[in-house]
Amino acid sequence: MNTFEEQVREDVERALREDVGTGDLTAALVPADRHAQATIICRESAVICGRPWVTEVLRQIAPDSRATWFLSDGDRCEPGQKIVEIEGKARELLTAERTCLNWMQTLSAVATKTAAYVKAVEGTAACVLDTRKTIPGLRAAEKYAVRCGGGKNHRMGLFDAILIKENHIAAAGSLTAAFKAAQETKSPVAFIQVEVETIRQLEEALAAGVTMVLLDNMSLPDIRAAVKVAGGRCSLEVSGGVTYENLRDYAETGVDRISVGALIKDVKAVDFSMRFQERPVE
Incomplete structure (x- = not known):
């Protein structure tokens, strides 16, 4: 049985093969030396989940990037709240964008629904x-x-x-x-x-x-x-x-x-x- 870290790595490798394949054709249009700052925000009230997978996506796609997290998994956020800021090469962040968001949107959905059910039996x-x-x-x-x-x-x-x-x-x-x-x-x-x-x-x-x-x-x-x-x-x-x-x-x-x-x-x-x-x- 894989450790948690091994499972996260395999999950992300599989997701990136599916999305990136042989390369991101659109991100390649951006100059290679261009840097950018990206911010992930949540548009609704939710329980945050997915940080290990986002971190692993960045490790594999944008290893020189720097992420500053404002919330941890299990924390509740409100609409418009900033979740994480990421600084790095623009090309790499553009390639990582959708996979990061896919993990966040899916796992936060499960965490949010679970929290509602848990509260209902308090x-x-x-x-x-x-x-x-x-x-x-x-x-x-x-x-x-x-x-x-x-x-x-x-x-x-x-x-x-x-x-x-x-x-x-x-x-x-x-x-x-x-x-x-x-x-x-x-x-x-x-x-x-x-x-x-x-x-x-x-x-x-x-x-x-x-x-x-x-x-x-x-x-x-x-x-x-x-x-x-x-x-x-x-x-x-x-x-x-x-x-x-x-x-x-x-x-x-x-x-x-x-x-x-x-x-x-x-x-x-x-x-x-x-x-x-x-x-x-x-």
Whole structure:
């Protein structure tokens, strides 16, 4: 598994191959010795996210540039607020512009939405988590953005934790059989979680010794009943059918966790702009 720094570098390399290819034909029209100052501003209220990726874009495209940041990831900005000033060669900054903004607009969108969901459950015992419903190739970045927004990460992928879902249960023959097989695995796992759809399945899970249960697409009355049946013997997570409008209702049932795919898969890009001001060659 890559380190965070390695993942950021690979993300940026892939993005630049996609955008720059064999070279920036338009930026080449600018004199090579021209310097410029660029400022990234945000046009709306948002939670900022993407600084490591912007920094890496500049490292790869404009290694001699100098960036002065006014906000850190996780900070909230207001419309028109200055996020970062960058000084360097004009050609390089022009080439870096769109890739920098793409990372900022995408990751800030996830962080901003997550922050709204986290605020909606304040005062309850529930925390808000993401899911594996991510853009292929951007999972680490998007899950980082969830953390910047105050949310928590569910498993990173299929390799670090076990989540026994409906089809696993069907294939194994029963919930109990699937859970027993999971307990016997030799691979290191962060947790073993079992998905249930009915109170009866919850009772079977508890009898088998399951300590993490996912309540899948259950109604509010059934979730309240599940909390009573569990009686604190396992952690309970809600998934499926959760919206911003009903999030608080789910949180107030007494569950421990609420996973929301929309934190990542249903966001609107935050509006950022990079403005250039020429500087005379010294």
